[in-house]
Amino acid sequence: MPHVKKYLFTPGPAPVPPEVLLEMARPIIHHRTPEFSAALDQARDRMKPLYGTSSEVILLASTGTGGMEAAVINLLQPGEHAIYVNGGKFGERWGKLLAAFGMIGHEVRVEWGRAARPGQIEDAFKAYPESRAVLVQASETSTCAVHPVAEIGEVSRKRGAMLIVDGITSVGVFEQKMDEWGIDAFVTGSQKALMLPPGLAMVALSARALDVAKKIKTPRFYFDLLKELKAQRDEHTTAWTAAVSLICGLNKSLEIIHAEGLPQVYARHALMAEATRDAAAALGLKLLSPDNPAPGVTGILVPEGLDGGKLVKFLRDSLGVSVQGGQDQMKGKLVRIGHMGHLSPFDMLIAVGALEMGLKQIGANIQLGAGVTAVQARLARSI
Amino acid sequence: MPHVKKYLFTPGPAPVPPEVLLEMARPIIHHRTPEFSAALDQARDRMKPLYGTSSEVILLASTGTGGMEAAVINLLQPGEHAIYVNGGKFGERWGKLLAAFGMIGHEVRVEWGRAARPGQIEDAFKAYPESRAVLVQASETSTCAVHPVAEIGEVSRKRGAMLIVDGITSVGVFEQKMDEWGIDAFVTGSQKALMLPPGLAMVALSARALDVAKKIKTPRFYFDLLKELKAQRDEHTTAWTAAVSLICGLNKSLEIIHAEGLPQVYARHALMAEATRDAAAALGLKLLSPDNPAPGVTGILVPEGLDGGKLVKFLRDSLGVSVQGGQDQMKGKLVRIGHMGHLSPFDMLIAVGALEMGLKQIGANIQLGAGVTAVQARLARSI
Numbered sequence: 001m002p003h004v005k006k007y008l009f010t011p012g013p014a015p016v017p018p019e020v021l022l023e024m025a026r027p028i029i030h031h032r033t034p035e036f037s038a039a040l041d042q043a044r045d046r047m048k049p050l051y052g053t054s055s056e057v058i059l060l061a062s063t064g065t066g067g068m069e070a071a072v073i074n075l076l077q078p079g080e081h082a083i084y085v086n087g088g089k090f091g092e093r094w095g096k097l098l099a100a101f102g103m104i105g106h107e108v109r110v111e112w113g114r115a116a117r118p119g120q121i122e123d124a125f126k127a128y129p130e131s132r133a134v135l136v137q138a139s140e141t142s143t144c145a146v147h148p149v150a151e152i153g154e155v156s157r158k159r160g161a162m163l164i165v166d167g168i169t170s171v172g173v174f175e176q177k178m179d180e181w182g183i184d185a186f187v188t189g190s191q192k193a194l195m196l197p198p199g200l201a202m203v204a205l206s207a208r209a210l211d212v213a214k215k216i217k218t219p220r221f222y223f224d225l226l227k228e229l230k231a232q233r234d235e236h237t238t239a240w241t242a243a244v245s246l247i248c249g250l251n252k253s254l255e256i257i258h259a260e261g262l263p264q265v266y267a268r269h270a271l272m273a274e275a276t277r278d279a280a281a282a283l284g285l286k287l288l289s290p291d292n293p294a295p296g297v298t299g300i301l302v303p304e305g306l307d308g309g310k311l312v313k314f315l316r317d318s319l320g321v322s323v324q325g326g327q328d329q330m331k332g333k334l335v336r337i338g339h340m341g342h343l344s345p346f347d348m349l350i351a352v353g354a355l356e357m358g359l360k361q362i363g364a365n366i367q368l369g370a371g372v373t374a375v376q377a378r379l380a381r382s383i
Numbered sequence: 384m385p386h387v388k389k390y391l392f393t394p395g396p397a398p399v400p401p402e403v404l405l406e407m408a409r410p411i412i413h414h415r416t417p418e419f420s421a422a423l424d425q426a427r428d429r430m431k432p433l434y435g436t437s438s439e440v441i442l443l444a445s446t447g448t449g450g451m452e453a454a455v456i457n458l459l460q461p462g463e464h465a466i467y468v469n470g471g472k473f474g475e476r477w478g479k480l481l482a483a484f485g486m487i488g489h490e491v492r493v494e495w496g497r498a499a500r501p502g503q504i505e506d507a508f509k510a511y512p513e514s515r516a517v518l519v520q521a522s523e524t525s526t527c528a529v530h531p532v533a534e535i536g537e538v539s540r541k542r543g544a545m546l547i548v549d550g551i552t553s554v555g556v557f558e559q560k561m562d563e564w565g566i567d568a569f570v571t572g573s574q575k576a577l578m579l580p581p582g583l584a585m586v587a588l589s590a591r592a593l594d595v596a597k598k599i600k601t602p603r604f605y606f607d608l609l610k611e612l613k614a615q616r617d618e619h620t621t622a623w624t625a626a627v628s629l630i631c632g633l634n635k636s637l638e639i640i641h642a643e644g645l646p647q648v649y650a651r652h653a654l655m656a657e658a659t660r661d662a663a664a665a666l667g668l669k670l671l672s673p674d675n676p677a678p679g680v681t682g683i684l685v686p687e688g689l690d691g692g693k694l695v696k697f698l699r700d701s702l703g704v705s706v707q708g709g710q711d712q713m714k715g716k717l718v719r720i721g722h723m724g725h726l727s728p729f730d731m732l733i734a735v736g737a738l739e740m741g742l743k744q745i746g747a748n749i750q751l752g753a754g755v756t757a758v759q760a761r762l763a764r765s766i
Contacts, residue, residue: 010413013627024628025404028580030393030705047502055552061582062605063444063624069605077459078602100604189624197411197628198583199444219602221483222445222452241572244396245407245580 003320009143009170009351011190011297011322013198016253020195023252024245033245034097037236039251044232046254049262051167051186052095054178058228058252060111060201061243064168064189069097070223071164071185074205074213076133078102081122083161084135085116085152088141089256089327093321094135101218106131112143112330113289113299118151125159133162133184138170142327144299145289146170170193171202171284172257173269173296173340184209190246193232193269195253195300195341199297200246205229269295272339275378276300277373280373283359286297299326300355301333303364307356308332311358318361319344321354345382348375391710392734393707394524394552394680394721396574396581401579403725406635407628414627420619422634427615427638434550434647435560435567436587441611442633443584444626447551447572450584452480454547454568454607457588461485466544467506467518468499468535472525472547472710477518479490479658479735495526495674495713496682498630501534506643508542516545521553524748525710527719528672529553533662536565545592551575554585556652556679567592573629576652576679578636579726583629588612629645632716652678655722655731658761659683662735663753666742671717679723682709683738684716686747690717694741701744728765731758738759 008015029035040059047057060066072094076082080103084094087110098105106128108120121134134156139146149165156163162184170176171186172193178186183206190200203225205213222240231239242332257265275299280287288299302308309332312325326334337351352371359366391398412419423442430616443449455477459465463486467477481488489511492505504517517539522529529585532548536637539546545567550559554569555576560605566589586608588596596609601750605623614622640648659681663670671682692715696710709717720734735754742749 006410006412008411011412012624013413016411021408024580025408027389027404028391028396028399028574029389030391030396030707031581032707033699033705043511061444061446062449063626065443065623066605070534097604100607101602191411191624195627198414198624199626199629215480221480222449222606223481241395241446241574241581242579243446243582246582281632316416321415324413324415 001319006322007350008322009337009339010322011192011336011340013342014193014195014338015343016195016197017256017342018255019151019256020249024249026248028244031242032237034125035246036242036244040232040242041236041247043247043251046251046258047202049175050172052175053179053186053204054298055168055178055204055206056233057204057239058204058225059247060203060223060228061199062201062238063198064187064201065093066223067187067189067203068093068166070225071187072097072103072221073101073218074216074225075162075164075185075209076103077218079104080107081128081131082133082135083108083128083131084119085110085137085359086145087114087116087143087145087147088112088140090137090140113145115145115292116147116152118148118155121152121155125155133164135164137166138176139173139294140294141297143289144294145292145298146294149183150177150181157182162212169294169296169340172265174266178204191252193340194250195256196246198248200250200321205322253333261307268345269339271345271379271382272343273298275287275345275348275375276339276352278338278374278378279348282370282374283356283366288330297336297338299334299336306362308335311335311362314361315354315358316339319354319357321350323351323355347381384702387706389703391705392720392722393705394575394719394723397576397578397721397724398726399494399578400453400639400725402639403632403636404639407632410630414625415620418629419625421632423449423615423625424619426630426634426637428587429634429641433559434587435558435570436486436562438561438587438589439616440585440587441608441615442621442630443586443606443611444582444623445584446581447570447584448476449606450572450586451476451549453586453608454570455480455486456484456603457608458545458547458568458592458597458599459486459597460601462487464489464503464511464514464651465516465518466491466511466514468493468520468530470497470499470526470528470530471495471523473520473523474740475560479728488724496528497677498528499530499535501531501538504538514544516547518547520549521559522677522679524552524680527677527680528675532566533564535561539764540565545595547639552677552679552723555648557649561587572681573633576637576723579629579632583626583633651728652722654728654762654765655726656681658728658731658758659720659722659735661757661761665753665757666739666749671713680719680721682717682719685718689745689747691718694718694745697744698737698741702737702740704733706734706738728762
């Protein structure tokens, strides 16, 4: 099949709107100018409703992992204890980060595809009452599951511990309430629902986290959030050279997001997720996380005995449709369809249509068109 | 004067060619694909001649300061001693980085505008023979001066110490010989002669540096160069999400650089620098670093008693021409004209022409046209 036109349904990077690509293709400006300051200030302000916070949102020239590292090294010290939810690849990363910087991480193990239960966090606090923070993903990209951040926040608040949340596949996808949920450090990245190329991370800190950061002695320089906050809030520029084009692009993408309206943006993501899940059901396929599926990415189990790696490769190389397979223990067993950012519910006809054709190709016993029809039916109900 | 068209002569960010802007405006691709791997491999290979190395060049999603941090934390441990050249704002940054991570930095103080003398490094080794590394800028952007990296390398080699070099305004500007000069860690950034927006740093390590990095216990995660090297060299992708668009843009800008030819690129930068210096002389203006001027940026002293801040602001706001003023002790006293990347010698007619008009505006006693004529004369001699 000819496929000059390509389709990106990976859970990051996600498609970038032409308006944003063109904004970033404008001649570069210097980062110590009123013009840049205006874009920086506006972009940071426009981020706040997506975070559900009145705190300052700090921009960093790094990918999301850099933002996760910044949260850890600005809020915890070597030798301090922290509880982290490991329900997938990114939860595991919290553990690696804590270990790399000399903190003592206590793992709350969650089966892949499941949500962490607040009771598990309670138990961890009982076992390790000295824990100063809980680290969790709002949405775990590797398993396509969401964790109950608000409930986990209640537990950590009762214990006087900080709540550090990775919102990389949740901010801009579904409603986030940083202040209401008591999140102390909230991290996201540019390449998902924010509709930008990778290369920009965002971190917001609560008032309490700011106080903690002032006392923390963990060595840091590039990711010194207090220095960065001072520069961005007080001097309207970045501490180091700014990722000028990404920040101007962010300002543009946030303009587009707010023009659509946040409730509409969240409803669109929900609809894309529902349509994709309906398609899976219609095809007789199971989800990895049926009870708590993420609105930004849907994880569909490849029928037993078939090769998911071959499926993903066929979709990409023969149909021009990029989705993602499973990682680690789910390698070859999972296909992940991202539906974040610059995508419309109609695009799910392509994602699901290609998936059906790929499944047929690798020998699955499915009915061509069943999934696509389910997508249509779901979209029709939303009119 | 109307100035819809703007001119960027700052020493970073420097102008980005339209071809590169458009390359980066192409639809985003995923970073675990053969298409991305091909761009990454090619970009990394195309960097080597600019570094003068056969070592692997590692790309990082950060600005140049992140690259400097990566060099420090991968090669030195807390408590270890290092000598650093402080001849300006970026030399000072080495000192801050060393202090932030618990190393003991020994400053070699160099007057702003001067070059470090190899004898000063010898003296520092005599006073602190336990020093494990020398850190220096190949070109100090704040003073527009170059340091003699090859000679400093001889001294550090004799002492068995590592040589860590910031090449942020030297790589791609004039010939760099990492291997011949014995550089162990060589850092640069995307937003200068590499003709890209900010957001990408590059670090290459010598074989010796790689051995050291393997033994170093300094905590690191996002900037773990061994992990990053393994991913980029062996798996043809990045350890964390790749700054896809910047890396594809880098590959394009390096294609343009190699099509022009490195000797031609270096000659062009030299000619722009010479023309700018000739203009300063013709206007009776002095340079901050007359004996060792950088080929990438020229620092011209503002005549005594006049306000350099006002000059820079007038050029930008009234003429649409961005140059940079002085930092710290040189604030208001210096104007820095960058001539790196996507600029041609003819562009110096604009930079110098605007400078003359700005100087008149703030009350300088200069002859309008004298500098421009000097630029013309220098260009004419190069035909």
